[in-house]
Amino acid sequence: MRCCRGGSAAAGSSRPTANAAVARAAAAWQRARGWHSVVPAYASAAAPSPGEAVAGLLRAGAARVVVATYLLAPGVFADQVRERSLAAGAAVVSAPLGAAPEVADVVIERYQQAACEDAVLRVRHRA
Numbered sequence: 501m502r503c504c505r506g507g508s509a510a511a512g513s514s515r516p517t518a519n520a521a522v523a524r525a526a527a528a529w530q531r532a533r534g535w536h537s538v539v540p541a542y543a544s545a546a547a548p549s550p551g552e553a554v555a556g557l558l559r560a561g562a563a564r565v566v567v568a569t570y571l572l573a574p575g576v577f578a579d580q581v582r583e584r585s586l587a588a589g590a591a592v593v594s595a596p597l598g599a600a601p602e603v604a605d606v607v608i609e610r611y612q613q614a615a616c617e618d619a620v621l622r623v624r625h626r627a
Contacts, residue, residue, distance in 0.1 A: 511542065541553035
């Protein structure tokens with residue numbers, strides 16, 4: 501067991517399925533990294549907020565809480581995640597994902613998938 505616990509802070513959604521995807525990603529991260537716990541948190545539209553998640557982990561006995569910002573770009577949500585997590589006692593808050601090559605790879609892959617689907621639909625429509 502490691503001393504640190506983490507929070508994964510995403511934008512949040514009014515759609516439960518979107519928030520469930522973030523929760524699955526947090527659980528996968530916990531399994532893959534061997535952290536004691538990883539709690540999904542949301543900047544808006546869902547609970548817990550990043551500050552609530554950090555406070556809960558500290559109350560549960562975490563010696564140190566690290567927050568991974570699960571947002572693509574800087575802005576209001578990223579600022580809120582950082583400010584509220586640190587105010588609640590987080591030791592560190594990561595920057596947004598930004599222009600990471602892995603993010604660009606996913607964007608290109610999704611574009612290619614959409615372009616292929618569009619081509620298939622055009623062929624079907626002509627037939």
